[in-house]
Amino acid sequence: MATLEVKDLHVKAKEEEKEILTGVNLKMTTGEIHAIMGPNGTGKSTLSETIMGNPNYEVLKGDILINGQSIIGLPVDQRARAGLFLAMQYPAEIPGITNAEFIRAAINSRRAEDDQMPIPAFLKKLDHTLKTLDMTEEMSERYLNEGFSGGEKKRNEILQLMMIEPKFAILDEIDSGLDIDALKVVSRGVNAMRGPKFGSLIITHYQRLLNYIKPDVVHVMMGGKIVKSGDAELAVKLEDEGYAGLRDELGLDVKLVDEE
């Protein structure tokens, strides 16, 4: 069992002054799926990018630990090899390298020089995973995300996730821009990963996704910190009452971005 822990995390964007995360605390273990919900502009993406190690963000205070070891000083590639994965909201397009080549390079980066994944084993796993995600073989031979539709990119993030098998996967609004069929496919992929060796942190602002991937814990973020945690029922309640309702209930002085 592995743990991922975020302690009193304060973060700002590199080029700016304003603190976006104002003291996030979170602890999870493999075998669990946590969801983070919250209104727009509350720092959900900042949290996921900071955990992964995006150099555009600066940690002002606090710590991030895997199995009790701080990863805050590690560059993004070392964090990935330590077991983290971030399914990004806006995956980059890289021409000139095929999906399959890249995924193989990513898997092999976790293995010793003399223990690289044999090609037949890789292809077998790739084939199986593509089928799970209703993806064609042709998709794996296309250049990494180049010319992919929004939905294809999201699917491709899950393909990489399933191939790499991280300890902890953060899914940053994986549901945005997906129609209901694609949402089901993506959920099927994540559910297939569920098990004692895998934990996931799902960032979303709609409860819809959580109908397909049942979370063990739901956190609500507002104003740069987690303001309430509960079980799956909390998400349903939020859907009914809205974020403003919860804010008022908790007596928080937070302005919602979409609120006029």
Added chain:
Amino acid sequence: MTVEMQTDQDIKKYAQQVDEPQWFTSMRLKAQQEVEDLTLPNFQKIQYHSWPINATRKLEVGDHRLTDEKLVTEQANIVQIGSKVIQKDLPQEFMDKGVIVCDWATALKKHSELVEKYFMTMATEPTENRLNAEHVAHLTSGLLIYVPKNVILKHPLTSYFFQDARQSRDYVHHLLLIADRGSEVSYLENTGTIGTKPCPANIIEEVIAEPDSHIKFASVDRLGENTTAYLNRRGYLKRNARIDWSMGMMNDGNIVGDFDSELVGEASHAEVKVVAISTGDQVQGIDTRVTNYGQHSLGNILQHGVILARSSLIFNGIGHIIHGARGAEAQQESRVLMLSTKARGDANPILLIDDNDVVAGHAASVGRVDEQKMYYLMSRGVDKKTAERLVIRGFLGPVLSALPSKEVRKVLADMIERKLVNGQKDE
């Protein structure tokens, strides 16, 4: 070090020694006289005038025996060290169809008329500039390839030219490739250096495409770190002829490359693809030109380059359309990617249009590695250097994928990987 200048007497002595034809010796003597009065060719933004690039040493018959040096060659038909051919293994098809492939001394002896007709008479001239004149006066090695009329060759010809820098000497090398009317040939050339002595290299390659011929010319240049080189490749295209150039500039030393296509014939067509990688402290200046003389002629330049460490890479792209070349087209794209803040890169598009009824266009850029892409790749676990190489491969991809031959693509991709891995060690 003082170098004694070559005299007319030295030329005559060498001519006698190698028994070269009179007309060639006369050409040498004339070129030698002109050297002092000629200037180095000018290429915009390429500052090379202070380089030790001049060929000055007396002509001599070199001893190019191999001792314990290891040559890295893939399947080769011709391997030359200095002026000496150490391997010649032509496809049977070449013999059957009367193709001529021979070293320079043999070319002058056995095919004197052919050489006299084409040697620096069309594609370029001995007095075009100082380096050309030095080339003629000091030429000791080379290769002649002649493909007879209407001969279509299925097998490509692969050559390796090694500059011998185990001793200080000038490497002055000539390629004369002639595809006669209606013929087709695919040629892959590899240049390299054995030894580490600082030496100049002066290489001129003339590629003559007679009417209706088609030449695929690919090259991987890997001249050594201590070599200062002038590499001049000239295509001369007659009516309806076509040359596909695919060049990989993977040298380790300072080099000025002049890659020109003279689109003389009506509807002649040149495709020029260049990829270049500069590493360490080297400077690579590449001047690529297409000149449209013929009506409806077409010249396309596509060059992408990557710069690491403290090195420089300059791409000039010149599209020149001569008055009267109605319906001609010249297009070019030059892109440079810089991986370090100490690197210097330039991409200069130059269009010279002297006719109205033509199409011409250009695109040029110099940029840095996209941080978002790096972050994305690294977030999957690949380390920084591997991620950089992936981004570079992506950047060079449009040129590589446009190369006409799968084999050349593979050779070049491997060479790029090797040059990058080596170059990254020096960052």
